[in-house]
Amino acid sequence: MSAAGFSNGRLVRLAETARAPVGFTFDGEALTGLEGDTVLTAILLSRGALRAAEFGPEARAGFCLMGACQDCWVWQEDGPRLRACSTPLAEGMQLLSAAPAQWPARSA
């Protein structure tokens, strides 16, 4: 688990490090971001990628960061996908790099 402000992922914090920590999970692993981080920022401070590309071997880590390219969609354990660059991190988010095992869910 990475301490808030310490980076072992793709991104590096340069400023604004005095914010409250926010806990979340990514692919089941507990990680910590800071209040005001986007989901993209929080994941990529600890990891190198958000997901795998659907049409090639590459990893994906976002591209435009302004909601235009749609490169940064990630999954959540409870279903709905979200655009990581424009979604603020919230306490307890359970994020996934790929679809949950039970997807699409069968309704009872």
Added chain:
Amino acid sequence: MSRVLIVGAGPAGIRAAETLAGAGLHPVVVDEAARAGGQIYRRPPEGFTRPPEKLYGSEAAKARALHGTFDALVAEGRITHLSGRSVLALRDGVAYVLGEAREQVRHDRLILATGATDRLAPVPGWQAGGVYSLGAAQIALKSQGVALGRRIVLAGTGPLLTLLASQLQAAGAQVAAVLDTAPWRAQLTGGVGMALARPLVTLRGLRLRVGLGRIYHAGVTLERIETDDSGPSAILWRDARGRRHETRCDMVGLGWHLRADGTLADIAGARFDWDRAFHQWLPRADALGRAGEGLYLAGDGLRILGADGAELAGQVAAVACLQDLGLPHPDPAPLLRRLARMRRFAEAMARAFPWPAEAIGRLPDDTVVCRCEGVRAGDLRNTLPLSGPEANRAKSLGRVGMGRCQGRYCQLAGAEIIAAASGRPPSEVGRLRAQPPARPAPIGAWLSEAASECEAEAE
């Protein structure tokens, strides 16, 4: 009373809202961000502490003024701000809006101030995670206080290339190289025109450039981005004298100035013309931004004049709207004179930092053109015997422009490849028609209850 809807809360949208509110109207402003400001004056989330001087440098006073104007209009109840929402579609006076839930906003008149995105040219290897647009690197720095890598190379051309490199360095990031594809000769001839139109702005840019020193290279040819499992590992390039270089890096930022985002303008019924100065399709509008019945365009989504030009264009579009409503309005003449100067500057800048059309036409067959779906230049070329040299047909059969970004980042390069392969100018290849939804919309949004209706009302 007329219901006016403004889409976009950047410099153009904010000034349009202010002008309409000044005439007693109560516009509704829809914007994707949580806080108004647009991209160039984008604000960090609440609770961040860097002052505007740190975020916006020489433009801090303008940013403060815009943010202050908008916040005051909202606080005084003179405009309605629908933040964190995207307009997906427009039809028969209704905007279909998606945020936390679906909404329908009825309106009589529409001002689109949707701005621009980075204009991208493919570079072999650019599909790797860890390659970003230049705008992305600036957004990350401004609104999140992060660098997108430890050893950064910025490549492409345009004013953002130099500005971003300086901003990253000042914030403590390591910029290994700044690779400008614009040759010195183009920069000199264009630069003279820029200096004549806006000497101070040109001088400021020059000073930033000089400050970069030896990491800056002009007239560069980009060969490819080397990648490994973790993303970019190096960029291979040739300098203006043809010598090969390899620069190690873990992040590459790419961008060739800006591309007007005409998606909603197209859906709203605007017509488009090929603009030779900006080398892209731009919506057709009169001098005040009228683009159709009750449709007005402003800002970089209409003409790429930058933030100062967008503030003027926003006011001018609002004036056009007030004129059409028969309401008292400010005199547009002084605004139009200033806009003309912005336009001279922007056209000179387009000459100084040209789009690398020939280089794109020559890209190797295995270069990914469509980053969404991994469609390569060779795939596109092989589609042409079947589709013919027309952008929409080539999209249907070859899928360049069919992916999630809806062609925003590949269609200009795709058109150059089709043009070069078929021996015609890109203007004859045509322009991808925009399709709603303008943003991907989760199907779940339609499974829940009906959309709430709201009216862009007037006083």
